[in-house]
Amino acid sequence: MTTRRHVSLPERLADRIGRVLEFLWSGWAGIAAMCLLAAVWQAGHEAYGSFILTSPVETLQAAGALSADPRAWIIAFTTLQRAVTGFALAALLGGGLGIVAGYSPATMRLASPLVTVILGVPPIAWIVLAMIWFGGSDATVRTVILIAALPVVFLGAARGILTRDRGLDRMAQAFGAGPLRRFVSVGLRQTTTTLFPGLALALGTSFKVAVMAELLANAGGIGGALADARTNLDIADALAWVIVSVALLIAVEYTLIYPVKGELDRWRRAAQPWGIKR
Amino acid sequence: MSALNLKGVGHAYLGRTVLDGIDLTISRGEIMALVGPSGCGKSTLAHIAADLVEANAGQIARGYRRHGMIFQEPSLLPWATAEGNIAFSLKLAGVPRRQRAARIAETAERVALLPEDLRKFPVELSGGMKQRVAIARALAVQPDFIYFDEPFTALDVALRRRMQDLVIDTCAGGQLSGLFITHDLQEAARLADRIAVLDSHGRGVLGIRPFPSAPAERTDTTNFEWVQSTLGNDPLFRHIHDVDERQIT
Ligand SMILES: Nc1ncnc2c1ncn2[C@@H]1O[C@H](COP(=O)(O)OP(=O)(O)OP(=O)(O)O)[C@@H](O)[C@H]1O
Numbered sequence: 001m002t003t004r005r006h007v008s009l010p011e012r013l014a015d016r017i018g019r020v021l022e023f024l025w026s027g028w029a030g031i032a033a034m035c036l037l038a039a040v041w042q043a044g045h046e047a048y049g050s051f052i053l054t055s056p057v058e059t060l061q062a063a064g065a066l067s068a069d070p071r072a073w074i075i076a077f078t079t080l081q082r083a084v085t086g087f088a089l090a091a092l093l094g095g096g097l098g099i100v101a102g103y104s105p106a107t108m109r110l111a112s113p114l115v116t117v118i119l120g121v122p123p124i125a126w127i128v129l130a131m132i133w134f135g136g137s138d139a140t141v142r143t144v145i146l147i148a149a150l151p152v153v154f155l156g157a158a159r160g161i162l163t164r165d166r167g168l169d170r171m172a173q174a175f176g177a178g179p180l181r182r183f184v185s186v187g188l189r190q191t192t193t194t195l196f197p198g199l200a201l202a203l204g205t206s207f208k209v210a211v212m213a214e215l216l217a218n219a220g221g222i223g224g225a226l227a228d229a230r231t232n233l234d235i236a237d238a239l240a241w242v243i244v245s246v247a248l249l250i251a252v253e254y255t256l257i258y259p260v261k262g263e264l265d266r267w268r269r270a271a272q273p274w275g276i277k278r
Numbered sequence: 279m280s281a282l283n284l285k286g287v288g289h290a291y292l293g294r295t296v297l298d299g300i301d302l303t304i305s306r307g308e309i310m311a312l313v314g315p316s317g318c319g320k321s322t323l324a325h326i327a328a329d330l331v332e333a334n335a336g337q338i339a340r341g342y343r344r345h346g347m348i349f350q351e352p353s354l355l356p357w358a359t360a361e362g363n364i365a366f367s368l369k370l371a372g373v374p375r376r377q378r379a380a381r382i383a384e385t386a387e388r389v390a391l392l393p394e395d396l397r398k399f400p401v402e403l404s405g406g407m408k409q410r411v412a413i414a415r416a417l418a419v420q421p422d423f424i425y426f427d428e429p430f431t432a433l434d435v436a437l438r439r440r441m442q443d444l445v446i447d448t449c450a451g452g453q454l455s456g457l458f459i460t461h462d463l464q465e466a467a468r469l470a471d472r473i474a475v476l477d478s479h480g481r482g483v484l485g486i487r488p489f490p491s492a493p494a495e496r497t498d499t500t501n502f503e504w505v506q507s508t509l510g511n512d513p514l515f516r517h518i519h520d521v522d523e524r525q526i527t
């Protein structure tokens with residue numbers, strides 16, 4: 001937008017730094033919650049012993065050992081790559097279809113029963129089908145992710161277009177914006193309100209489904225490593241891989257989703273008084 | 279050629295006729311006030327004339343170069359600052375990026391918006407400020423025709439007068455024509471050249487009355503007297519303060 005041009009650089013920088021500090025401050029709550037979880041975990045460990053549940057410290061040590069192992073990085077990267085590409089496919093396809101359906105009631109009427117059907121079929125069934133079609137390859141994992149994550153993105157995008165403020169469309173038209181211009185400058189921007197929660201949900205689904213599909217389709221990656229850990233009855237290793245996959249999800253979410261969302265939601269934050277920011 | 283010419287315009291929403299047989303001509307440099315009871319189709323008529331809504335019947339001839347529009351609701355982009363909202367119309371009008379800042383500053387001053395208000399998002403502005411941003415957005419593109427849809431309703435008395443003066447001044451050079459929808463006869467008497475009354479069911483323009491002198495020459499006293507005498511004597515204005523004719527009949 002042209003607006004930011006008129007705000008001086010130091011001011012923009014100060015704004016950005018303020019937001020980062022605020023974000024870090026909100027991290028305290030997260031750390032407290034993690035400590036609580038670790039305490040419960042430790043209690044479980046003390047009650048049942050290392051064979052059933054390793055202690056948090058042992059698990060972290062196992063995760064540390066993994067992080068020193070280059071092969072583990074390759075495994076993690078495989079899953080990361082599959083999850084992100086699968087997510088990108090779902091985001092593009094679901095977002096595109098959703099936007100079309102939002103503008104065209106006929107498409108919406110055709111698509112919504114299909115979405116219901118897709119949502120109704122258990123993901124495990126898709127994994128079996130994908131395994132038959134593609135074997136234990138990237139394509140299997142991506143297909144399952146696509147199918148699992150598509151509906152939320154589709155619904156988010158369609159809802160955003162459907163619930164848009166038509167007054168803004170009319171305003172843009174009154175000032176001479178053609179259909180494409182209106183879509184780009186007004187329609188698309190309004191979808192983000194409902195599209196972003198959908199995308200965040202889809203990203204989480206992508207990682208979960210990726211690991212699950214890898215495990216069941218014997219396709220390597222973190223899922224494959226978990227299968228190995230199960231064969232070896234290595235609880236510490238299994239939990240360490242869980243930590244790795246959660247860490248990957250968090251890393252991607254905070255590098256991909258939140259920065260964009262923060263930039264888009266500047267005006268919403270302006271409406272909130274200090275102190276009740278989430 | 280006139281600035282705007284409507285002939286036999288009609289419109290129906292979902293089969294319900296809201297406008298029928300509207301004839302209206304606005305000359306160059308003229309402000310036409312349009313009054314009528316709430317729900318009689320004034321906004322719809324403005325939208326048809328500005329090509330936002332397609333008419334079911336009739337012909338529309340536009341003799342102006344570029345129009346601006348001030349809607350009944352401010353219709354600001356919530357994610358853009360006041361400045362960004364004004365820039366939006368400038369961008370659509372093809373004003374080069376380098377000239378925009380100067381235009382924005384100049385127009386904002388005309389509508390009494392402070393520079394610090396320009397940095398605010400619409401959620402941070404008061405109702406009257408939002409409406410002034412919307413007015414600035416329409417004025418910034420330097421249109422030669424403006425559709426005003428009850429633009430000053432959210433403003434207090436002093437600001438409203440100031441905005442009316444702004445319209446009078448802008449029009450005094452004869453550069454600007456406009457359709458000014460209002461429910462306030464006093465306002466119409468201040469700034470319009472002629473006043474048209476729409477039928478309470480949208481069935482045509484009931485009549486048009488010229489004002490006796492140019493807007494700049496009128497005083498509050500003459501305006502007040504005009505309003506009193508028309509409300510008292512002119513049968514044309516008998517129904518314009520009826521609340522919603524549809525619900526009564
Ligand atoms: N999008 C729409 N769909 C269906 N009916 C509509 C729509 N917009 C307006 N109408 C109807 O058209 C009629 C005229 O509406 P319009 O907004 O033009 O009235 P108005 O004269 O501007 O009223 P007001 O003075 O209250 O602003 C009303 O009866 C309204 O219910």
Ligand SMILES: [Mg+2]
Binds near residue numbers: 320321322350
């Ligand atoms: Mg109206």
